Amino acid sequence: MSASPGSAPAETTGPPDATIGRQALVALALASGPVVALGFTRFAYALLLPAMHEVMHWSYAQAGGMNTANALGYIIGAATAALLARTVGGRQIFLGTLAASALVLLATAATASFPVLLALRFVGGFTTAVTFVVGSVLASHIVSGALQRRSALMVAVYMAGVGIGVVISGAVVPAALGSGPSGWRLGWLLMGAIAVVALLPAWLGTRSVAPPGGTHSAVLEADQLRRLAPTFVWYVLYGAGYVSYMTFVIALLKSQGLGGSMIALFFVVLGVASVVATLTVWGHLAGRLRAGRAPALVAVVVFLGVLPVLLLPVGVPAAVLSAVIFGASFMAGPTAATVIARRMLPRGAWTAGIALLTVAFSVGQAIGPLVSGLLSDGAGGISRGLWLSAGLLILAAVAALFQRDHHAA
Incomplete structure (x- = not known):
């Protein structure tokens, strides 16, 4: 029996497997948010970048x-x-910003003006951040009580939406780019249309998550900030390192002579690896590993995923190996961060904690591509910028190891 509107999926009635299945379906419906927020708005830009460039x-x-x-x-x-979730309501702001993100994707297809595209990218960043943060909190509330490991699994199902978005864009965008010089416009248009369709499962998912009860803070207290400080540092460095790779790796592969079909293969493999590993590995590990071990492990594996395209001979094997390793680990970062916030903060501070961690993540993502791009314009080309990515990921792993565990009441 399906959950009624406005109620959380039951945990104490029916066979346990059936309960987990219903909760996973709710998380998968909410995953429409990261499909659009990260899979389309952020990561598909790497596919479209060479043509727009x-x-x-x-x-x-x-x-x-x-x-x-x-x-x-x-x-x-x-x-x-x-603050928006507290003022407007989590469900409403999740759906509203997801709809706005769909409109931004559609509008991006309509202009070649650099200032206008900058503005659209800025607005798209704003709306998708709110969608992603609030959706992470909704996913955290699918499982109530102290079932930390099952909650981590539901968060991982939600995060798998990013990989699903990468797979879809990896199939759609290269086909659009093959249509001619204006193919980049068609790519954005198709993703915008899919984003509009994604509103339906997202709406159904929000209907099955009970609104959080109790008092909820919009900011963290000083001791809570100190408690999470190493994770903040890790997330800044991690965000800068991984997004530099995602922004320029396609341009690197094209500069090394890989054709459109191989680029599409790379992106699809990366997305499939992300979905499979997020669901089968990281959802379990993030709930089991204590303190900062999960974030540190994620950073190390992502670092290893960057190395094949930098160290191995040019060709499909190096690209596919990089896609598998990097893809299998890069979205474990947000999974680990969400689980740490849930574990270390009281329930009423989850939204503020996840939001602030996402700010740290975003600061890294703002700095990384710009510095990597400047390095790529100089001697050494794109590979020089990607070496920056590798170095930042190692620093992130070290920072994560300073995180200590704390169990919130």
């Missing part, structure tokens, strides 16, 4: 600046998500 004669610094504009909007969206 060529048609509009951008420098790599300009190309990185587009992602920086998106990340700045993301910072503001993440910083205000808790």
Whole structure:
């Protein structure tokens, strides 16, 4: 029997497997948010970047600046998500910003103006940050009580939406780019149309999550901030490191002679690896590993995923190996961060904690592509910028190890 509108999926009635199945379906419906917020709005830009770079004669610094504009909007969206959710309501703001993100995707197809595209990337960053943060909190509330490991699994199902979005964009965008010089416009248009369709499962998912009860804070207290400080540092470095790779790896592969079909294969493999590993590995590990071990492990594995395209001979094997390793780990970062916030903060502070961690993530994502782009414009080309990504990920792993455990009441 399905959950009634406005009620959380039951935990104490019916066979346990059936209960978990219903909860997973709710998390999967909410995953429509990250499909659009990250899979389309953020990561698909890497697929579209080479064509936009060529048609509009951008420098790599300009190309990185587009992602920086998106990340700045993301910072503001993440910083205000808790307040918006408290004022407007979690369900309403999740659906409203998801709808706005769909409109931004559609509007991006309509202009080649650099300032207008910068503005759209900024607005898209804002709306998708709110969607992602509030959706993470809704996913955290699917399982109530002290079932930490099952809650981590539901969060992982939600985060798998990013990989699903990457797979969809990996199939849709290269086909659109093959239609001619204006193919980049068609790519954004198709993703916008899919984002409109995604509103239906997102709406159904929100109907099955009970609104959080009790008092909820829009900001964290000083001791809560100190408690999470190492995770904040980890997330800044991690965000800068992983997004630099995601922004420029496609451009690197194209510069090394890989054709459109191989680029599409790379992106689809990356997305499939993300979905499979997030559901089968990281959802369980994030709930079991204590303190900062899960974030540290994530950073190390993502670092290993960057290395094949930098160290191995140019070709499909290096690209696929990189896609598998990187794809299998990069979205474990948000999963680990959400689980840490849930574990270490009282229930009423979850939204504020996840939002503030996402701000840290966004700061890294704003800085990383711009610095990586500037390095890529100089001697050494794109690979030089990607070495920055690798170094930042190692620093992130070290920072995470300073995180200590704390069980909130």
